[in-house]
Amino acid sequence: MALQINRCVAMGRLLLVNFLLCCSVSAYAQNNDIVIGQSTALTGILAELGVPHSTAAKAYFDYINSQGGVNGRKIRLITLDDAYDATKSIANAKQLIEKEKAVALFGMLGTPANTALTPLLEETGIISFAPVTGAEVVRKPFNRKIFNIRAGYATETEKIIDHLNVRGIKKVGVVYQNNAFGKEGLAGIEQAASKFQLKLTVVTSINSDSSDLDKAVSSMETAGVQSIILITAGKPSSDFIQAFNKKVKGMQYFALSVLASQASINTMGKDGVGTIISQVLPFPFSATTSLVREYQKVMSKMGIKEYSYIGIEGFLDAKVFVEAIKRAGRDVNSERLITALEGMGRTDFDGFVVSFSKTNHQGSDYVELTVVSKDGRFLR
CATH class of the missing domain: 3.40.50.2300 (Response regulator)
Structure with a gap:
């Protein structure tokens, strides 16, 4: 009986050690993640923009993670809902910076939110990458903490x-x-x-x-x-x-x-x-360029069946950001990202050209007109 009890105690200790080891490995892996923060409209009047943008961006980051991540690290996008409320957006941004330790803000949605965000960028030194707005306030005057992809x-x-x-x-x-x-x-x-x-x-x-x-x-x-x-x-x-x-x-x-x-x-x-x-993005419904073919392939692989303009925007924003992370090296922070992005110059992302420099953070001026068809589709 004593021998049996001793075996049970030993087994219990082994299980505890394994459990603690797993927890330690999991915590280390999570602490090793590159955290990116996003506040967007997951509910409310602009959820139709916030949800597909965030979903497509996360799908691309998850796809990159499934390939081993970047420089040996996984990318973790934390997205918080602000329901297109600028006050809530700023509160979310502070949480993402202070609590979640995000190295950058990503895809912040809306002109009101991005207008209110500027002082926080200056205060914290964090960058805002690919804000989802065409407003001049994130373009002029030049702000080295803000990098735009979409045309204004x-x-x-x-x-x-x-x-x-x-x-x-x-x-x-x-x-x-x-x-x-x-x-x-x-x-x-x-x-x-x-x-x-x-x-x-x-x-x-x-x-x-x-x-x-x-x-x-x-x-x-x-x-x-x-x-x-x-x-x-x-x-x-x-x-x-x-x-x-x-x-x-x-x-x-x-x-x-x-x-x-x-x-x-x-x-x-x-x-x-x-x-x-x-x-402000290429036509996402026909695989006429390498970029669109990759977008459709990755979205399908990650279980997303519907293609959209806001979806390909989230995908492209994530794709460009991954390139910046690669160039920034293993120890990623906002200053390293700024250096990496400004060093890109004119870069062709498989059919969509993005150009950044030390004096230009407006990545693209691409614009084309589409018309809504009788069957509710976009036609070029």
Whole structure:
């Protein structure tokens, strides 16, 4: 009996040692991870952008991890929900920096959040990589802590105004969202219109909850415009188009890339057919370039079945960031990442060129126009 008890005690000690060893190995592996922090809209009015961007980025990081990681280390993306609330976004950013020890912020969504984030970047020295906004506030004045991939709203709006100019359309109305994003976009429209000597016929705002929808619709109807440019995201976009189509048939709408989610197109339904939307990433639905083929291959391998513009943006953002980590070496921090990114110069990521330097952190100015088809797809 005593021998049996001694064997049980010995077995118990062995199991405890193994358990503690496993815990130690697991803790070491996690402590050895390269932590990247993201605050985005996983719920709320812009979840249709936040979720697919974060999902695609994580899928790419997980794919790289499955290949052994980078410089012998795994990448761990920690994503927190802010529901497109700038105050919550900043609280999340502080948690990611202070508690999670993130080496960089990644894919922070929205103009309001990124506007509020700038002082925190200066205070902590952390970088913000690939913010999901085209606002000038993350582009001018130059900030060495911010690296943009997507083209700015000013570039998108200039493409739209140029298209209108070529078509000879002179009576143009603008509906802008009454927040930081909308005002930034409006400034870009006004700048582009001035360049092409186009006088905007009417400009009106709309609240994020569409509470003043009737006012916006009435302003456009009274002005008798030929085309309407929407500087809106989420609910106000579909609300305005559906309401205006009840008043005026056959209006030509233009919108920025923030309206390029399949959820937005589905919400607009038949009212969205013919809407022209500017895009800042390559067409993700046809494998016409190496980048798109890789995107589709990795997403499929990681269990993601739907392709999208915001998805390929998350994928590309992650791909460029992995390249920066490779160049930064094993001991990654914000300063090493800045040096690595600025040293990239002009780099072709399989069909999409990104260019960074010590004086330029605007990675791309790529913009093309797409149109929504009758069956709810994007056509080039």
